[in-house]
Amino acid sequence: KIASCKMQIANCNLYCFNFSDVAKSYNIFFFAYVKLFEEERKILLNCFFVIRIDGCDFKKFIKLHNYEKPNDIRGLQLMNACAINVLNKFNEIDLSFGHSDEYSFLFRKNTKLWNRRQDKILTNVVSYFTSSFLFKWKTFFPDQELLYPPNFDARLIIYPSEKEVIDYFSWRQADCHINTQYNECFWNLVLKKNYTHEEAYKFLLTTQTKEKNELLFTEFNINYNNIPIIFRRGTIIIRNKMYKKNKSHNMDNNKQTNAITDAITDHTTQLTTII
Numbered sequence: 001k002i003a004s005c006k007m008q009i010a011n012c013n014l015y016c017f018n019f020s021d022v023a024k025s026y027n028i029f030f031f032a033y034v035k036l037f038e039e040e041r042k043i044l045l046n047c048f049f050v051i052r053i054d055g056c057d058f059k060k061f062i063k064l065h066n067y068e069k070p071n072d073i074r075g076l077q078l079m080n081a082c083a084i085n086v087l088n089k090f091n092e093i094d095l096s097f098g099h100s101d102e103y104s105f106l107f108r109k110n111t112k113l114w115n116r117r118q119d120k121i122l123t124n125v126v127s128y129f130t131s132s133f134l135f136k137w138k139t140f141f142p143d144q145e146l147l148y149p150p151n152f153d154a155r156l157i158i159y160p161s162e163k164e165v166i167d168y169f170s171w172r173q174a175d176c177h178i179n180t181q182y183n184e185c186f187w188n189l190v191l192k193k194n195y196t197h198e199e200a201y202k203f204l205l206t207t208q209t210k211e212k213n214e215l216l217f218t219e220f221n222i223n224y225n226n227i228p229i230i231f232r233r234g235t236i237i238i239r240n241k242m243y244k245k246n247k248s249h250n251m252d253n254n255k256q257t258n259a260i261t262d263a264i265t266d267h268t269t270q271l272t273t274i275i
C-alpha cells in the first residue's frame, strides 16, 4: 500500500507542471490517491468496548446556564434523555452509566456495527449525543435560553473481559460519589457560610470522607445518605427488557452483560430505565 502510495505521489509530482490542465479536466483519478493516506482502525475482535463522552468546559457552560448548585436535576435528566436516545439509535449498546457531565456506553463483545470501525463508531455516538442535547434542551430547561452550542469529547476504551468492565463502571461510580460529596461540602460552605471559592477549596483539601460527612451533618444538618441516590450514585440505563436483578439469565443471549449489570447495580446505583 505504501509503495503504491509513494509511486502515486511521484506521479503526482510529474503532473504538477500540468496541474491546471489536470484540474480543468476534473479527472478524479489524478487525485484519488490521497485516500490512501486515510487510516482505518478496527476495534479488536471479541472484546467489550466503552465509549465515554464528557462535556467540554462544562464548568463554564453550567455557570452561564444557571444550573442549580451543587446538583441540578434538570441537567441530569437531560443527560439521561440523551443517553436513552443513543441506546435507541445504537442497538448494540447494552448498558450505560452517567453522572455530572459524562456518560459511558458499553458495547457488547460481538458488536458488528460498521465492521467495528473505531472512528466511525466513536464520532457517530458523540455527535448523536451532542445533537440530542441541543434537540432536547428546551424540554428540560424551558426557561433558560441556550446561549451557545456545547460540545462533548469522547474516547473509546477496549476491555478484554467482564472483570475490567465491572471495575471500569465501579470506578466511575466511585468518582460520582467522591465528586458529589465534595461539591455538596464546597457549595454549602460558599452559599451558607460565605466562604470564598478559594477558602472552601483550601478548607476541604485535607478532609477525608468521614470528616466531610460530619461537616455536612453538624454544620448544615445534611445527612449525606439522604441526598437523592441519582446525585450520589449516578444513573444506569440497560437495554434488556428481560433483565431481572440477581435472577438467572438462561433465556438470554447476553449473559455477560447481565452479569456485569448485576455486579454494578449491587452498588445500589440509581437504575433509571430498562429499554
Ligand SMILES: Nc1nc2c(ncn2[C@@H]2O[C@H](COP(=O)(O)OP(=O)(O)OP(=O)(O)O)[C@@H](O)[C@H]2O)c(=O)[nH]1
Residues within 6 Å of the ligand: 054, 055, 056, 057, 058, 059, 060, 062, 067, 068, 069, 070, 071, 072, 073, 075, 076, 100, 101, 183
Ligand atoms: N452547579 C452544578 N455543577 C455541575 C453539575 N453537574 C456537573 N457540574 C460541574 O461540572 C463540572 C464537570 O467536571 P469536568 O468534566 O471535570 O470539568 P469541565 O469544566 O467539563 O472540564 P473538561 O471536561 O476538562 O473540559 C464540575 O465542575 C462539576 O462540579 C450540576 O448539576 N450543577
Ligand SMILES: [Mg+2]
Residues within 6 Å of the ligand: 054, 055, 056, 057, 058, 101
Ligand atoms: Mg467535562
